[in-house]
Amino acid sequence: MTQAREPLGIMDGNPPSCDFSTKTKRGVYLSKGLAFVILVIFALALVATAFIVYNFAACPATDQLANVTKYELTHCDQSKLLVIPLSTENSKSVIPLETTTVLTTTEEIEAVVTDVRLPTNVKPDRYYLKLTPYIYEGNFTFDGELSVVVTVKNDTDQVTFHGVELTFHSINLFEKADGRSVRVVRRTEDVPRQFHVLHLNETLKAGRQYVLNITYTGILNDNLHGFYRSSYEAKNVTRWIAVTQFQATDARRAFPCWDEPALKARFTISIARPSNMSSVSNMNNVGREPHKTLPNYTWDHYAESLPMSTYLVAFAVTDFGSMSDKNFTVWARKEALSSAAYALDIGPKILSFLEEYYKIKFPLPKIDMIALPDFKAGAMENWGLLTFREIAMLYDNNIYPTTAKARVAAVVAHEIAHQWFGNLVTPAWWSDIWLNEGFASYVEYVAVDAVEKTWESMEVFVLNEVQSVFKLDALTSSHQISVEVGNPEEIGAIFDKISYGKGSAILRMMNHFLTNEVFNSGITDYLNAKKFGDAEQRDLWSALTNAAHQKGALDADVAVIMDSWTLQTGFPVLTITRDYDSGLVSLRQERFVLINNTVDNQTAPVWWIPVSYTTASEKDFKSTRPRVWLRGERAIEVKNISAKPDEWLIANIQQTGFYRINYDSRNWRMLVEVLNNPTRFQEIHPINRAQIVDDAMNLALAGRLDYRTALDITSYLTHERSYVPWKAGLVALGYIDMMLSKGAYYLEYKRYVLRLLDGAVKDLGWEVSVNESVVRAQQRADLLSTACHLEHVDCMEHAVRMYTNWMLTPNPDAYNDIHADVRSTVYCVGIQAGGAREWRFAWERFRVASAPAERELLLTVLGCTRAPYLLYRYLELSLRNDSGIRKQDTVRVFSAVASSAIGQPIAFNFVRANWQRIKDYVGSVSTLNTIVKVVTRRLNQPHEFDELERFINESCTELGRPVLQVLESTVANVKWMESNYQTIVDWLLETDQDSKTW
Template sequence: MDQTSQLGRANGDLSMQTHEPLNVVDGTTKTERGIILSKPLVLFIFVIFVLTLVTSSLLVYNFAACPKTDQLANVTKYELCRVAEAKLSLNETNKDIPKDRNIEVNDKKSATERNIAISKNEIEKVKDAEGKDVMNDTNLETPKEFRLPQNVKPENYYLNITPFFLENNFTFQGEVTILLTVFNETNEIIFHGVDLVFRDLKLLTEKDRRIIDILKTEEDKLRQFHTVTVRDKLEVGMQYLLIISYSGILNDDLHGFYRSSYEDGGVRKWIAVTQFQAMDARRAFPCWDEPAMKARFTITIGRPANMTSLSNMNSIKQSPHDRVEGYINDFYEESLPMSTYLVAFAVTDFSSKSKDTFSVWARDKVLPAASFALEIGSKILKFLENYYDIKFPLPKIDMIALPDFKNGAMENWGLLTFREIAMLYQQGVSATMDKVHVATVVAHEIAHQWFGNLVTPSWWRDLWLNEGFATYVEYVAVDAVEKSWNLTELCILDQVHNVFQLDALNSSHQLSVDVTASEETDAIFDKISYGKGAALLRMLNHILTDDIFNAGVTNYLKSKMYGNAEQKDLWAALTAVATQRNLKIDVAVVMDSWTLQTGFPVLTVNRDYGNQQIKFSQERFVLINETSSSQQAPLWWIPVSYTTASEQDFRSTRPKFWLEGVQSVVKDFPVKNEDWLIVNIQETGFYRVNYDTRNWQLLTAVLNDKNRFQEIHVINRAQIVDDAMNLALTGRLDYKTALDVVSYLAHERSYVPWKTGLSALGYIDTMLSNGEHYVEYGIYVDRLLQGAIRDVGWDIREDESVITAQHRVDLWASACHFENPDCIQNAIISFKNWSTSPDPDRFNDIPVDVRGIVYCMALRLGGVSEWQFALDRLPAAAPAERHRLLSVLGCTRTPHLLRRYLDMSLRNDSGIRKQDVVRVFSAVSNTAIGQPISFSFIRENWQNIRTYFGSISTLNHIVKVVTRRLNLQHEYEELKRFVSESCSDLGRPVRQVLETVHANVQWRKRNYQTIVDWLQEVNKKYKV
């Protein structure tokens, strides 16, 4: 319910009071019935009434017992009887704490069970206050020490948690007993907790169950700390039991322990799930919420009898809930040592499919679509057991597809959670590349079970060890089990070219970067940690060779299993194996130059054609050069591989020499003057390459020769296109040379170079789209596309590869973007046939791979009826189709429909889930018509947007997608003003947005006319 609705309801409640109106006359209070009361008497009666009310409330609060039947139907909207309380035996027998999770505690101070009512309003006040501290008060400074002290460490958590699914009062009850070991003498225990109301807290010695006197408890909301101060100092080496009963809100913010729902036959069904990475376990239970604080977890989940629960480990028994009729307690095996962010549990009514110890879970209607994930997941698990040379240590893996999930997926140990679109593949509904997407996401999360879960970074500064490795291995694993897909080439597009753009910003960050707040941690879950991490590991693999790299990774995992590590530990393991196998390399020296410095280099290669020498020099590649003369330029250890026209050896990817952290080096190089030279074979090194003018001319000549261009490896053809266009973008190469290189695509038929070319041209498309010469650009691109479009065709063949299928989509999407006549005809006819069919929700004969193109074209050329038809398909759409529809609804050229779409995305009753709102903003912002609408919308509605999401990472994504097309000076000024006034607290990501738009403005001023002149010249040449 939004603030306006809440205020309206409050005002309505005030107007509906039933007492008689009061009139005040001459110092007396007189009712309309004529009884006159003196002021002192009224005051006395009022005080007596208040005291009576308070006393009654306290008696009820402290002494009323929970009803034994505890029917949920009897729970009022604002109160919920505490359904369970953690209990330890404190009798004089001093029993040891049981190994089983059924820890019974009888508090001597409570002869009977106390009824502790949960006030939803009370919890919401806590939540609102903390949200205000973090989100709205930009003057608050983050404390320097927001890390927990190391005086005590958790060894075991015994967690009992029960969610309740009551409309307008979604809550959960928890009890946790934490076994602590003291490492430094202290009289304070400090731990994390957010949006939790503590109902009872006590501290006992583990050995004799002696109660420790607690002087006070305090909460530091900004740092999310709770501090328990005790009378006597805790002894080093002793163990204690911290026992807390608490309550919380089952939120709808997609983090912590949250609720989700779906429609089934017109009935809304609720589920409860978790998402704890990076720092949100503290929202579900009091804990030491840092990755180095590993512990064992013994979890009990209370759930309705008609539902099921899942957690990290296997269920070992069930019993009726001891407090709530109709509820069951599920008891789970004790876990291996793990970090809090990997703890997971879910309460759903989903069904499952299993294969050996591998299971997939989804709502009944879409469960058949989980079969592919089950099949490929079990294959990937077996491959990775061999790849890591370590058996998967848990007794099972569950994968669950969730209707609402903020991220694509999460690697919780033994319980992998996914968005439905990331786990479900349905033949005839999902596109070919959806299958690839499911496979790679599944591989990514399974890869984490070792790299991240078995061995965990000590702190988030080395997040890239988790995400970079899993990202790299997802390609390795899927390529191993689906060799025909040839995914290794896609790694270049996704994790090299795609990352260069972000890492070229001055506001990028080191790969290994320290963070000092939860918001900063969220901000590093970006392309740098994932894509750059993967690209550097790919580079290192080629430097060391597979045998050394794999052996070093295995040794690293085995030496650190169940513990924590830093990047230096991986470097040491790899160096040791390399030394054993007579490869002299200090991996730390090489790789620290890449992980501890921001950005990446451009390697400039200048050939001296007379002396047969070549000068290799490096500098950081940036979009905007802001380096002052006083700043020391970064230098990298650059592995240099190369080949020539005479050699044409594109297989030898190991470096032939190094730039060993120096600015330049001159090498004798006996290369024929007429031979082209290509550096960075198969683009294994994470750097760009620039050449002297003559070598660029030699490369351009061979590429534009349709009989010779295949002399160059397909990845290096893509590399040359990507480097040339981005060197021109920053002024390091003239655009004429770069566009002459790209023009070779007219006779290229391979996917990777074409995808690279279309991405590079896409930037020019965006920059020119509002200008008067956009027509010339469209003519040029259409001419480039003609041959490839003709060869790939519109019709889909059953036996074609996934690469061919995606190539067709990319080519036709580009052709349709410029209103290719064949595309228009196919789209209009196909969409009309579908929209006029008797049952469009069940029958759709448009080929799945091109549906997005057809839908978008129909909505772009159509009006309200076409848009409304697509919108009406959303409720019944399968996940893949829903994903597609959400994107194409932004294709309309009708402004009021785009505005309506944005409005809908911020309403809970619109059918658009919070997880999909960024997709809505992206879809609207992706056109020249929609971009200014979306930018105006966020400025007008920013406070509502902040209130609706409350997630800084989501806000950053929205700002990024709605501003990516801005390229005029006045737009940049408006953006700066908006950031300054409304969202300067968003941190590094919003600074990256500002820098990107600034670069767009500079590009337009510097290159607009150059591009127009070149386009007019080349179109004249082809008589267009």
């Protein structure tokens, strides 16, 4: 799964007193007598309903069970039919409502939630699933008929499975061999664990197979999980569709199942859909037939799948259009279908590359990719049916920025990489989800680099996956890569930068110390050994160790090395101290933490660290294999490093190791000198220039390096023109920007950074050339955005002029001559410099825009206004179903508002004042965590921390580890202000005396 990548965004004041509700308050008043009569009628109705359910147990609007005398299970080729005859006692196995026990009391919950794993007595082998979604009937429900063939592993008189928000109509259990009925005497619903337990009147025998038949009704919810509904507008008509998102634990919302990743089974799926719509699922369609009881519905029957986990099951019922290239098909809204052409072009190329990369052919007959109007994640790797947010799959070079093309390629590559790593071989439990997400996050760059060779993808990897995760992993409240998780909220919380970014970074590190040949060979062996099954990280380590030993590439066990990275929280900083007289070099490791608490050196973690390096005379930035290892040692001394006293030394070549580097002061001074030399700085590889900037600024942030040294390094950016070092510099300086933005000396900071930017901004300019490279387009977007943010006069004037001209266009929705690559800057500045008129203009453009990229951009820039009342109104609109803001974009709105010094207090106050309303609306713990995170990033005063802590203690205790990370980050901000604010102000004042260009 690809995470949804949300933007960032700021103010103070109180919520407006106006009521944005569209509901009219009304009341109905009853006399006591009338109320009593109604109560009696209601009670009689309940009794009658229970009687009907008990006697008939019918599921409305579905193909009935042929008088409950047989149940048909149709295989993928439609030629095999498994018929289970029922005895005359079959009706007794239908569970009436009054025999269902629901565990909901406090005592029962406390007694139950000790182990969320299913019992291992029964294992599913095959699911036969028939679903009928009611999309246009008005009630947004679906009927389901399920048969599951299970094998009993241990004698048991209970069958336990998952199910959430499902209403059962009939439950029958039979022995497969002879069709003998097994009586179900009671069903217990364990709400906290989302279990349904069938209590039987006899013991099921180990080794035997049984068939469980269930008919039920579910909800097509609007919370973007399970089997859910989505809509879009076409020619002023609302069109509804029904789609799925099951990872991690939401298949149980669509059908009763054993919803754990290791419990793989084969699936045969049939979907009944309106005859004017189409359906798609994991496998190829093998037959259609009219629905027997619904005249305007058609059954689509799909081939039996390979063994797969429940979270990878997928289906969609839409009225979309499609385009195909052999076994590849893309689906999208008909008016957006042409924008899926690039995904259809690059998808087969990536698939072909990955078949060669893994040395294993893709095992399914087809791949469908579908762009959905509403989708919580960025995309999802369902086997054979990849689902995407529209913005992650659609691209049109006429209306989308060039950078959107890179995004589509990366997300498509990520999801196709999962078809092997995650789908073919699946983690045995969610604790090793990093095997899925870390590997796909790494291979997406490898694949894109292979098919789009000019994009410098492996250099960008360092920015997006290595440096971006360091700050989170520097918190004491971070977590191990491989971490024990239980309930669905804990599982959802580990789909974070640690699993994705750190997971991919340590795989890249391993690739470099093993070599491509050994790494790829071990991966192929692992996949072949575990295909169609499940695995743990030790299985991967074993395969890689065998490959390394066969090739003589390593004299250690991969598990010993890599467990130090996956089973420990955090990462090391390697301090290199040189004795310039003797040439002796000392290497010492310790955990890098943001708040530099004193740690007992005896209990502090240590890592196996591969150390590559080069010197001023060597300048070898190609050899990334380690020349030295710290084998779990806290410190070592090295004598054979041939660096002269006047030569700099740089370690961790191309930042292939997941750790930071600190040097002694003399080596830092030599690096400052070479970087600030306009004719010599390019002697250092661009990735290592970016690494030096990022390491220095973050070492200073954590109190391990003097800020003056770190800022002296950033001054070299005046003559830097490469994207990767510049981006690292902007991110590092961005923290100072955020901390100083409410202070008295922000002007000096702005003048300093604008001096750094001047040359690069002039070189890039506003004019976008034909066939602009992705790297140059990204650099222009970042640098122009920063320049205008810092109120560069020419940048502001140019942007305001372009926005005003667009507003004056007679038909702004049909004609917009602002190039897509610079629209984000132009729109933001135009709204920021304007008032209600400019904001309303952008809002109207959002309301009518159909291109996902334009809609996403407008949602982001609407937070650029400096008018508090508009920001409050924008937050209000994000919680209204009728506003046009999709629920998937709620976080984007909060992030946009909170991204400035003006909007952040407004967003934080709004969240505190409307917390219950937000919880009810978004319906997702992960979304709530993200909202809290984005609205608190700028807090850096003791009283702000006190307010945050009080809010979390009173309202957010159920959110778990992510809010602890928010608290720790805020403490770090407060301590940073106390320790570094004056130092930085003094340095800026000294620097400002030298030049006052702005």
